[in-house]
Amino acid sequence: MMTTANARPADALRADDRPVSTRTPSAGARKIGGVAGWVDDRTGAAKGVGYLMKKVFPDHWSFMLGEIAMYSMIIALISGAFLTLWFVPSMGHTVYDGSYAPLRGVEMSEAYASTLHISFDVRGGLIIRQIHHWAALMFVVAVVVHMFRVFFTGAFRKPRELNWVIGSVLALLAIVEGFSGYSLPDDLLSGTGIRAMQGFVQTAPVIGSYLVYGIFGGPFPGEAIIPRLYSAHILLLPAVIIGLFTAHILLVAIQKHTQYPGPGRTNDNVVGFPVMPVYAAKAGGFFFIVFGVIALIAAVISINPVWGYGPYDPSPVTAGSQPDWYMGFADGALRLLPGWLEFTALGYTLSLNIMPGALILLPLVYVVVGVYPFVERWITGDDREHHLLQRPRNAPVRTAIGMAGITMYSVLMFAAANDIMAIKLHMSINDITYFLRTAFFVAPFIVFWVTKRICLSLQRADRNKVLHQRESGTIIRTPEGAFFERHEGLSEYERWKLVDFEPVAPIQLEQRVDANGVEKPLTGKDRMRARLSRFYFKDAVQPVTPAELAAAHHDGHGHEAIEAGEHAGSVHR
Amino acid sequence: MNEQDTTRAGDVLPAEEFGAEAVRLDQGHVVGHGGIPEVFQNPGLPPHAPRTTDLSEAAAKRAEKQVAALFALSIVGTIVFVLAYFLVDIRATTYVPGIGVMALQHLLLGIGMAAALLGIGFGAVHWAKTLMPDEEVVEMRHPMRSSDADRAAVVQTLTDGGEAAQINRRPLIKYTLGGALGLFAVPVVLPVLGGLGPMPQKSLSLTFWNGGPSGPGEEPTFTPMRLMRDPENTPIKASDVTIGSVFHVLPEGLLDLEHGVLEEKAKAAVLLMRLDPKDIKVQKEIDWGHQGIVAYSKICTHVGCPVGLYEQGTHHLLCPCHQSTFDVTQDCKVIFGPAKRALPQLKITVDDEGYLVSAQPFREAVGPSFWERG
Ligand code: HEM
Ligand code: FES
Numbered sequence: 001m002m003t004t005a006n007a008r009p010a011d012a013l014r015a016d017d018r019p020v021s022t023r024t025p026s027a028g029a030r031k032i033g034g035v036a037g038w039v040d041d042r043t044g045a046a047k048g049v050g051y052l053m054k055k056v057f058p059d060h061w062s063f064m065l066g067e068i069a070m071y072s073m074i075i076a077l078i079s080g081a082f083l084t085l086w087f088v089p090s091m092g093h094t095v096y097d098g099s100y101a102p103l104r105g106v107e108m109s110e111a112y113a114s115t116l117h118i119s120f121d122v123r124g125g126l127i128i129r130q131i132h133h134w135a136a137l138m139f140v141v142a143v144v145v146h147m148f149r150v151f152f153t154g155a156f157r158k159p160r161e162l163n164w165v166i167g168s169v170l171a172l173l174a175i176v177e178g179f180s181g182y183s184l185p186d187d188l189l190s191g192t193g194i195r196a197m198q199g200f201v202q203t204a205p206v207i208g209s210y211l212v213y214g215i216f217g218g219p220f221p222g223e224a225i226i227p228r229l230y231s232a233h234i235l236l237l238p239a240v241i242i243g244l245f246t247a248h249i250l251l252v253a254i255q256k257h258t259q260y261p262g263p264g265r266t267n268d269n270v271v272g273f274p275v276m277p278v279y280a281a282k283a284g285g286f287f288f289i290v291f292g293v294i295a296l297i298a299a300v301i302s303i304n305p306v307w308g309y310g311p312y313d314p315s316p317v318t319a320g321s322q323p324d325w326y327m328g329f330a331d332g333a334l335r336l337l338p339g340w341l342e343f344t345a346l347g348y349t350l351s352l353n354i355m356p357g358a359l360i361l362l363p364l365v366y367v368v369v370g371v372y373p374f375v376e377r378w379i380t381g382d383d384r385e386h387h388l389l390q391r392p393r394n395a396p397v398r399t400a401i402g403m404a405g406i407t408m409y410s411v412l413m414f415a416a417a418n419d420i421m422a423i424k425l426h427m428s429i430n431d432i433t434y435f436l437r438t439a440f441f442v443a444p445f446i447v448f449w450v451t452k453r454i455c456l457s458l459q460r461a462d463r464n465k466v467l468h469q470r471e472s473g474t475i476i477r478t479p480e481g482a483f484f485e486r487h488e489g490l491s492e493y494e495r496w497k498l499v500d501f502e503p504v505a506p507i508q509l510e511q512r513v514d515a516n517g518v519e520k521p522l523t524g525k526d527r528m529r530a531r532l533s534r535f536y537f538k539d540a541v542q543p544v545t546p547a548e549l550a551a552a553h554h555d556g557h558g559h560e561a562i563e564a565g566e567h568a569g570s571v572h573r
Numbered sequence: 574m575n576e577q578d579t580t581r582a583g584d585v586l587p588a589e590e591f592g593a594e595a596v597r598l599d600q601g602h603v604v605g606h607g608g609i610p611e612v613f614q615n616p617g618l619p620p621h622a623p624r625t626t627d628l629s630e631a632a633a634k635r636a637e638k639q640v641a642a643l644f645a646l647s648i649v650g651t652i653v654f655v656l657a658y659f660l661v662d663i664r665a666t667t668y669v670p671g672i673g674v675m676a677l678q679h680l681l682l683g684i685g686m687a688a689a690l691l692g693i694g695f696g697a698v699h700w701a702k703t704l705m706p707d708e709e710v711v712e713m714r715h716p717m718r719s720s721d722a723d724r725a726a727v728v729q730t731l732t733d734g735g736e737a738a739q740i741n742r743r744p745l746i747k748y749t750l751g752g753a754l755g756l757f758a759v760p761v762v763l764p765v766l767g768g769l770g771p772m773p774q775k776s777l778s779l780t781f782w783n784g785g786p787s788g789p790g791e792e793p794t795f796t797p798m799r800l801m802r803d804p805e806n807t808p809i810k811a812s813d814v815t816i817g818s819v820f821h822v823l824p825e826g827l828l829d830l831e832h833g834v835l836e837e838k839a840k841a842a843v844l845l846m847r848l849d850p851k852d853i854k855v856q857k858e859i860d861w862g863h864q865g866i867v868a869y870s871k872i873c874t875h876v877g878c879p880v881g882l883y884e885q886g887t888h889h890l891l892c893p894c895h896q897s898t899f900d901v902t903q904d905c906k907v908i909f910g911p912a913k914r915a916l917p918q919l920k921i922t923v924d925d926e927g928y929l930v931s932a933q934p935f936r937e938a939v940g941p942s943f944w945e946r947g
Binding site: 130192195200202205217218255264272274281282287293300301312317331334335337348419429496543546 | 612613615616617618619658663664669672675676678679680682683684686687688689690691692693694695696697698700701702705706707709710711712713714715716717766769770771772773776777788789803821823833835836838839840842871872875876877878879880881882893894895896897907909910911912913914940941942943944945946
């Protein structure tokens with residue numbers, strides 16, 4: 001519960017509300033009212049529901065990314081519940097006698113046999129299996145892209161750091177959930193994936209072999225791993241995911257959605273559409289669209305045709321085994337890490353050629369992602385609430401850091417396909433691997449620099465547009481014979497979008513004085529922070545001020561005003 | 574929950590929402606010494622531009638028909654689904670240009686379902702966009718933090734509660750409770766950890782080639798074993814192995830096991846190749862083989878995929894998982910890729926009948942590394 005010191009006369013607002021309909025309610029409405037009244041008599045829910053139905057959501061295409069993630073998760077839940085009716089999570093041996101002729105008479109696990117049964121003998125089974133897998137892939141993609149949106153617009157800033165952390169955990173769990181599901185059918189491809197996972201775990205220092213025997217209930221593959229993955233996949237992980245997701249969405253409602261800067265939008269309002277009816281129709285309709293698109297893809301594009309791979313067996317060779325895409329970066333890291341990183345001393349083996357890619361990378365990525373808001377906040381010292389998003393260009397260093405991170409990730413993704421690239425490009429796989437090893441370290445710096453330059457020039461272009469309006473392409477000749485290009489005016493609404501961001505400057509190192517007037521020495525931490533702040537803000541481009549605009553108009557050319565000087569004012573303290 | 578203030582667009586918004594210490598970002602930048610004299614003012618929401626459906630009843634009628642058509646499409650989709658479910662044979666296939674042969678029922682169910690869903694979805698969105706109000710509404714925010722009084726009250730309630738329970742005055746209770754709660758994790762966690770699986774003991778370092786089943790606690794004694802074709806389970810004569818050939822091999826008896834076939838295969842799988850002895854560069858490799866026939870573990874020393882692509886020209890073995898490459902002429906040492914160790918060699922010879930047999934078990938653990946493998 002919150003109390004708000006709010007001195008605004010509420011009546012004035014009410015007076016402006018949509019007029020209440022004075023028509024007598026229809027029979028249908030009365031019936032709804034009756035049922036709702038019954039519930040409300042017992043729960044008092046009307047107030048909360050009424051509040052929710054009037055809640056305002058801002059509209060932007062990039063806000064739909066989170067919705068896609070939410071909807072594909074729900075679709076995976078629904079289709080997954082369907083699959084549990086027939087799937088048998090057992091590695092017990094059986095001989096297949098279903099209707100898929102090529103595998104009839106083949107020995108296999110019950111898990112694999114039941115997956116074949118779902119695919120060939122349950123009506124509608126294949127479409128649901130494919131929907132489940134496509135929804136899972138869509139879920140992970142949407143989560144990741146949603147995360148990019150939040151990052152590049154600064155939506156993770158106070159008060160939303162907590163939700164950013166919850167989101168990072170969700171992204172990690174989504175991947176684990178996907179991997180556990182991918183492994184369930186116990187086909188040759190996914191079994192090879194589990195085999196690799198076993199190899200990863202076995203390399204953990206000191207306890208590796210104990211971990212493996214614990215996870216597999218004995219020697220690999222054993223008979224325990226599928227039932228265990230199953231309970232993780234359909235019970236433990238979904239429970240945690242749903243719990244975190246609920247917290248995530250509640251926080252969005254409590255904190256209200258952020259919005260992009262624009263005319264009429266401020267840091268303490270939300271401009272958009274109320275849930276009833278517009279947002280409900282759009283968001284509800286969008287659920288059906290996402291579901292429909294997944295169903296369409298599932299109808300025509302085959303995914304994970306497990307019958308083609310055969311049952312898992314540790315000895316046959318799987319050519320070109322590829323995990324689902326979200327595991328690609330870890331797989332790529334494993335391909336890039338050179339073998340000489342394995343060391344043996346005093347009879348013990350430390351496999352630094354495997355551990356970093358297999359056991360450390362995944363959690364590490366999400367730890368780095370999770371702490372970013374706190375790092376940025378420490379550097380900027382900004383303790384205010386932010387509800388207006390930033391255009392990515394207006395935070396050039398953050399945008400560049402994000403792009404550098406994506407670059408590292410992409411290099412690893414490419415590395416996971418080094419064999420395919422070698423074949424397709426007719427290049428030696430050795431050369432590609434050496435190239436990617438170098439690229440992993442060099443490319444992020446290049447991308448950082450290029451992205452930052454692009455952001456700064458976009459910002460300058462914005463300034464230019466405000467100061468010199470828009471070039472119309474019309475050249476006008478004055479009576480004196482001079483030529484100039486006619487500039488069209490920006491409306492104040494268009495201009496506002498270009499100037500509504502904060503001027504920033506690096507924090508200055510100041511000698512601090514304590515209560516007794518004694519100078520406190522600068523600590524290494526202070527210096528570090530000042531250095532980082534310079535790194536973030538030293539070449540920040542500032543928004544145009546009315547004074548600059550006036551000056552630019554005054555003197556028709558006014559080019560010197562394009563780049564504003566450094567403002568000594570320190571917003572970020 | 575915050576109280577809700579919904580105002581119509583264009584209202585004048587109160588400025589004092591965030592109190593004196595917070596900064597109004599929309600209204601102005603914080604001006605430091607020598608800073609900006611003045612900033613642009615937020616112009617407020619632009620005037621609302623009506624849609625054609627707001628202006629013309631005919632356009633609105635047209636939109637209504639479009640929405641209805643989309644909902645009707647959804648109904649048709651559901652009918653297609655139901656008909657396909659009952660009438661189409663589950664084994665019937667059809668050819669789809671660009672895709673290939675597909676299960677007909679699967680295709681129709683999917684398309685019917687997609688139409689049923691997309692009809693509803695696009696219908697609802699089109700309805701919202703054309704006929705529902707498109708004037709934006711403004712809702713106010715409030716700072717997230719509770720008032721100081723509320724915060725203090727929570728702290729007070731907590732301290733009062735502790736006080737009333739006398740937790741600080743009775744350390745005996747405080748510490749025993751802490752201990753009991755802390756230890757209660759044990760009955761929850763112990764059965765899980767204890768029951769997960771057996772200790773590995775030596776089993777990661779043993780294989781079926783040691784003389785039989787090699788699970789935890791088993792101590793096979795070595796006897797020479799025939800090399801058997803996988804999966805035919807037939808013995809191999811040295812004369813069958815011509816130069817350039819590769820055989821997938823398992824130890825005799827493994828495929829006849831009642832239990833643990835896959836577990837033993839995962840360690841004992843072997844590749845058998847014959848090279849011209851002149852091409853072999855390592856004396857041990859020649860000594861452990863038989864006239865240029867050599868046997869190596871098939872389990873990659875990286876993370877354990879079966880190594881299986883043999884390039885006859887170069888005598889390289891390639892692992893399909895992460896492209897580790899092993900040179901068979903150099904005792905299967907790693908010449909490229911992320912693996913560190915050579916594939917372990919199995920010493921072989923021939924028995925009286927001319928069949929290939931093992932001469933000793935593997936001398937080191939096969940497969941991926943682990944801490945105590947030595
Ligand atoms: C929300 C995230 C989820 C993700 C990312 C996910 C992912 C996957 C994947 C990739 C597969 C392999 C499917 C295949 O190609 O055959 C799978 C299988 C399976 N999933 Fe899920 N899943 C999710 C949720 C659920 C839930 C909530 C359930 C049950 C209530 C479930 C039940 C199953 C079952 C029974 C299978 C094996 C059946 C089969 O493969 O045909 N899943 N999952
Ligand atoms: S498992 Fe063979 S290279 Fe990774």
